[in-house]
Every structure is written in C-alpha cells, then in structure tokens.
Amino acid sequence: MSDSHLFDHVALAAQVKRQRKYAWDLDKGVQWSLGVDTTLPFLPLDSQSIACPGASQEQRLALSQLVGLIINSTISEMESVITKLRRVAWAEPLREFSVNPEMWELGDLFFIEENKHALAFNRFNQLFCQTEGIDPEQLDRLLPKAFGSLFLKAVIANAKSGGHAFWWIVAAVEEVSLSLFQDIHRVRDSIDPLYYEVHKKHMEEEKRHHNYAFLMLELIERRSFSLKRLLHRKTDLLFGQLFSSGWVLGELNKIFLAESMTNDHPFFQVIASCLPLMRQLTIPELMSRLFVSAPYVSLVLNTKNHRLTSRMAITHRAFNFPFPDPNITPLAPPEPTERPLKKKYG
Ligand SMILES: [Fe+2]
Numbered sequence: 001m002s003d004s005h006l007f008d009h010v011a012l013a014a015q016v017k018r019q020r021k022y023a024w025d026l027d028k029g030v031q032w033s034l035g036v037d038t039t040l041p042f043l044p045l046d047s048q049s050i051a052c053p054g055a056s057q058e059q060r061l062a063l064s065q066l067v068g069l070i071i072n073s074t075i076s077e078m079e080s081v082i083t084k085l086r087r088v089a090w091a092e093p094l095r096e097f098s099v100n101p102e103m104w105e106l107g108d109l110f111f112i113e114e115n116k117h118a119l120a121f122n123r124f125n126q127l128f129c130q131t132e133g134i135d136p137e138q139l140d141r142l143l144p145k146a147f148g149s150l151f152l153k154a155v156i157a158n159a160k161s162g163g164h165a166f167w168w169i170v171a172a173v174e175e176v177s178l179s180l181f182q183d184i185h186r187v188r189d190s191i192d193p194l195y196y197e198v199h200k201k202h203m204e205e206e207k208r209h210h211n212y213a214f215l216m217l218e219l220i221e222r223r224s225f226s227l228k229r230l231l232h233r234k235t236d237l238l239f240g241q242l243f244s245s246g247w248v249l250g251e252l253n254k255i256f257l258a259e260s261m262t263n264d265h266p267f268f269q270v271i272a273s274c275l276p277l278m279r280q281l282t283i284p285e286l287m288s289r290l291f292v293s294a295p296y297v298s299l300v301l302n303t304k305n306h307r308l309t310s311r312m313a314i315t316h317r318a319f320n321f322p323f324p325d326p327n328i329t330p331l332a333p334p335e336p337t338e339r340p341l342k343k344k345y346g
C-alpha cells in the first residue's frame with residue numbers, strides 16, 4: 001500500500017502470479033459434500049445473543065445460524081454489486097491514469113474472485129435451506145439484498161459524478177471479512193465445518209487481494225486537482241459510511257418479518273420467539289448494542305473497527321463519521337450444553 005507498491009510493477013506482477021496460482025475452484029475447492037450440520041451454530045454469540053438477552057439454547061442456536069446467513073448474504077450482496085460498478089468506478093479511472101498493465105490484471109482477478117465468493121456464500125445459504133427444508137425464497141425475505149436499494153443507487157450516482165465512495169466501501173468490506181474470520185477461526189471446532197470452510201477459502205483469497213481497494217484509493221488520490229475532486233476526496237468516505245450503514249440497519253430490520261412466517265417453518269418460529277427479547281431493549285440500548293458491543297453487526301456498522309480504512313482516511317484527510325468507540329464483548333466457544341444436537345425444534 002506504499003507509494004512504491006502502486007508503481008512497483010515487479011511486486012504487482014508477483015501478486016498477479018500468486019493470485020492465479022492459488023485461486024480455488026468454486027466446485028472443487030470447497031468440500032460441499034460435507035453438507036450443513038444444522039444442529040451446530042455458525043457463529044459464536046456473545047452473552048447478550050447479539051441483542052436478545054436471556055435467549056434460550058434453542059433460540060441462541062437459531063440466532064447464531066440466522067446471523068451467519070445474514071453475514072453470508074451481506075458479503076455476497078456487496079461482492080455482487082461490485083460488478084455493477086466495474087466500468088464507472090474501475091475501468092474509467094484506470095484509463096484516465098494510464099496505469100501499468102498489472103493494475104488492470106489485478107483488477108480483473110479481483111472482480112472474478114469477488115464474483116466467485118458471492119456464489120460460494122449463496123451456495124452455502126441454499127444448502128442450509130435444502131437441509132432444513134426451508135423454501136429459499138422465504139429465507140431471502142429475512143436476508144439483506146442490495147440490488148434495487150437506495151444504497152446501490154447512491155453509490156452508482158457518486159461514481160458517475162467522479163466520486164470513489166465505492167472503493168471506501170470495498171476497503172471496509174475486505175477488512176470486515178478478514179476480522180470476521182479471526183472470530184470464526186478461534187471456535188472452529190464448535191461450529192458447522194462447512195461454514196468454517198467457506199469462510200476459510202474466502203479469507204485465503206481476501207488476504208491475497210485485499211490491498212487492491214487501497215491501491216485504487218491511492219491512485220484516485222493522485223488524479224489532477226479540481227474543486228469537485230477535492231470535495232469528493234473529503235466527503236466520499238462519509239457518503240459511503242452513511243449509505244452502507246443505513247442500508248445494513250434497514251436490512252437488519254427484516255428480521256421482524258419472521259413474525260409473519262411462523263407457520264412456514266419451525267426455524268422462523270424460533271426466530272420470531274426471540275423478537276420480544278429484543279423489544280425489551282430501549283432504543284438507545286439497542287443502538288448501543290448494534291454499533292458498539294454486538295459482535296459482527298457492530299463490526300459491519302462501525303467503521304472504528306476498520307483500522308486500515310481509518311488509517312487511509314487520515315492520509316487522505318477524508319471526513320470520517322464519528323462512530324462511538326467499539327467495545328465488543330468477548331465471544332466464547334458455544335458450551336457443549338448449548339447445542340440441542342439430537343433433535344431440533346422440540
Ligand atoms: Fe470476497
């Protein structure tokens with residue numbers, strides 16, 4: 001991410017080689033035959049069960065799985081919308097700056113890899129539905145969707161007007177997925193093995209290409225000066241933060257739809273039974289959990305958790321939203337007694 005790196009075609013060519021050599025295949029690179037063990041959690045929860053204090057073991061298991069599916073869907077949607085911005089946010093700035101061919105090659109690989117990751121996360125979610133006998137369209141009602149959202153329209157409009165909010169968002173998502181894996185890795189023996197494997201394969205490629213968004217930000221910083229560009233440089237991070245956090249909050253609200261789906265599947269029934277616990281929280285308590293202390297959710301919503309992006313914001317002298325300091329409560333591996341292993345849903 002240093003200056004020399006952006007123009008160091010030898011280092012960039014080595015990265016191209018590495019990415020090509022170690023790229024995994026969507027069908028053969030993941031052990032899909034493991035199937036999903038739906039008696040196991042997908043993610044470890046904190047003592048407050050994200051925002052449902054007092055949840056029972058059965059509720060915690062369903063919440064862990066739903067949050068795991070929401071995380072998959074959030075990353076997958078973000079990775080899918082990337083393709084929509086390919087021309088305006090990637091090809092046009094590269095053409096304008098006439099960069100070395102390696103930046104083009106790395107970009108091509110970046111888009112190919114992100115598309116594959118989106119498919120992998122979706123495939124996991126589909127497998128969960130198959131195993132549980134849930135209609136995927138029903139589950140989709142609870143999961144985040146970016147296409148057609150105000151968030152996507154705003155980011156496209158920003159890119160068309162010469163902004164680069166898109167790359168700030170990508171940089172943050174890359175960081176979130178790497179931090180998320182650290183949490184999962186610590187409890188790998190107590191969660192569903194396929195969930196772990198999908199995130200492990202994802203992390204491998206993210207680690208190899210996560211510098212690309214920062215390289216793009218660095219490149220854009222070097223474009224010739226104009227007042228409009230100065231304005232974008234100052235405000236695009238803030239713009240991206242407000243629209244992406246607004247989108248995530250709005251999509252999380254979909255969980256309340258579970259109350260109208262209790263007759264469709266016992267999974268939705270258990271999720272619906274958690275909602276009164278969430279309603280016990282006052283609005284300030286709920287916001288504090290979502291932005292400050294709840295694992296995963298605050299990781300996505302609160303950019304104070306994105307250290308590289310925050311550091312880049314200082315270098316670019318970009319306005320950064322003053323999110324509260326994160327204080328994520330420690331996660332513990334699920335207790336053995338926490339798993340209703342034999343028979344779910346009663
Ligand atoms: Fe990815």
Ligand SMILES: [Fe+2]
Pocket residue numbers: 114174205206209210
């Ligand atoms: Fe990525």
